Amino acid sequence: xxxxxxxxPEMSVQEAETVTLSCTYDTSENNYYLFWYKQPPSRQMIxxxxxxxxxxxxxxxxRFSVNFQKAAKSFSLKISDSQLGxxxxxxxxxxxxxxxxxxxxxxxxxxxxxx
Amino acid sequence: KAGVTQTPRYLIKTRGQQVTLSCSxxxxxxxVSWYQQTPGQGLQFLFEYFSETxxxxxxxxxRFSGRQFSNSRSEMNVSTLELGDSALYLCASSLGAQGYTxxxxxRLTVV
Numbered sequence: 376x377x378x379x380x381x382x383x384p385e386m387s388v389q390e391a392e393t394v395t396l397s398c399t400y401d402t403s404e405n406n407y408y409l410f411w412y413k414q415p416p417s418r419q420m421i422x423x424x425x426x427x428x429x430x431x432x433x434x435x436x437x438r439f440s441v442n443f444q445k446a447a448k449s450f451s452l453k454i455s456d457s458q459l460g461x462x463x464x465x466x467x468x469x470x471x472x473x474x475x476x477x478x479x480x481x482x483x484x485x486x487x488x489x490x
Numbered sequence: 491k492a493g494v495t496q497t498p499r500y501l502i503k504t505r506g507q508q509v510t511l512s513c514s515x516x517x518x519x520x521x522v523s524w525y526q527q528t529p530g531q532g533l534q535f536l537f538e539y540f541s542e543t544x545x546x547x548x549x550x551x552x553r554f555s556g557r558q559f560s561n562s563r564s565e566m567n568v569s570t571l572e573l574g575d576s577a578l579y580l581c582a583s584s585l586g587a588q589g590y591t592x593x594x595x596x597r598l599t600v601v
Contacts, residue, residue, distance in 0.1 A: 410589055418578060420592035466533065475546040476521050476584050480533040 377402050379467050379481035387487040388457045395442075396452045396484050398467030406472045409443065409450045414483075415463040423465070426450065457488045492516065494593035496581050502599045508569040511596045515562050515583030521545075522564040523590065524556060527578040536579075539564055568598075576600045 379400045388394035400409070411423040426434045426443050433441050438455045450469075454461055467481040495514040503509050515522050523546075524536040535548040539558035556566045562583070568575055576599050582590035 408589075412592075417594065419594045420580060420582070420590075422589045422591070425589045468533075475540075476523055476538050476586075476590070477535050477546050477548075478523075478525075478533075478590065479535070480525075482532050 377404075377469070377471065377479045379469060379479055381465075381467055381481035381484050383484045384482070385485045385487070387489055388454075390457055390459060390488055390490050392457055393453060393455045394457055394486065396454075396465050396467075396486065398450045398452070398481055400448050400450065400467070400469050400479075400481075402448075402469065402471060404471045404473070408470045408472070409441075410468045410470070410478070411439070411441070411450075411452045412466045412468060412480075413461075413463045414466065415460075420466070424452065454486075459488050459490060462486060462488045494581060494583050494591050496579075496593035496596050498596060499594065500597045500599075502601060503571050504601055505571055505573060507571050508567065509571060509598060511566045511579055511581075511598070513564045513566070513581030513583075513593060515564070515581075516591055519583035519585055519591075520562055521584040521586070522558055522562060523582050523584070524564070524566050525580045525582065526550075527580060527595070528576075533580075536566065571600045573600050 407428045409426040413421045442451045464483045468478045521540045523538040538546040542558045558564045578595045580595045582592040584590045
C-alpha cells in the first residue's frame with residue numbers, strides 16, 4: 376500500500392525563525408515524485424516544492440528546502456525566515472510515475488507563524 | 491495565464507439529489523484530476539482524465555462519476571447524495587509529473 380505519514384498535526388514558529396515539517400512515506404516503487412503543497416485558509420492548494428526520487432540533490436525554492444532521504448523514505452520540509460503568510464496547512468504527497476497522475480497525500484500539518 | 495477554475499464555489503443539496511461540478515483546467519493541460527477533502531478522511535483521489543479518457547480511478551462508489559470534454563474541461567457527478575458526501579471537491583490540472591495546479595474547490599454541503 377502507498378501511504379504518507381505526517382507525524383506533526385500542528386506546529387508553530389516565531390516569525391523569522393526556521394521550522395521543519397516531517398514526512399515519511401511507504402512505497403515499493405522506485406520511480407516516483409514527492410511534493411509539498413500548502414493550503415491557506417483560502418483553501419487553494421499551492422505547490423511549494425517538488426522532488427524527483429531519482430535525483431539525490433535536495434530541491435530548493437527560495438526559503439523552502441527539503442531533506443530527502445530515499446533509503447529512510449523521508450521527505451521533510453524546511454521553511455527558513457518564516458513569514459506570517461506561511462501560516463497554512465501543509466501536505467506532503469507523492470506520485471508514482473507508472474500509476475499516472477495520482478497523488479497520495481498525508482494528513483497534513485497545520486503551521487502557525489506567530490508575530 | 492488563467493488558473494484552474496472550479497464552479498460553483500459553494501453548493502447545498504438535499505440527500506438523494508444529484509450534483510454536477512465543473513472544472514476548467516489551465517490552457518494546454520490535458521490531465522484533470524479530482525480529489526475529495528474531508529476532515530475525517532483527508533484528501534482522497536477520485537479519478538483522473540486525460541484526453542477524454544479516464545486513466546485512473548480511486549476507491550469511491552459508482553455514484554461518483556466524471557467525464558472530460560474535447561477542450562479538456564471536466565465535470566464530476568455525484569448521484570443519490572448522502573450526508574457523507576459533504577466535502578471540499580478539488581480539481582487539479584497537470585502537464586505531467588511537474589505537479590498539479592489546483593483550483594479553489596467546490597464546497598458541497600448535503601443536508
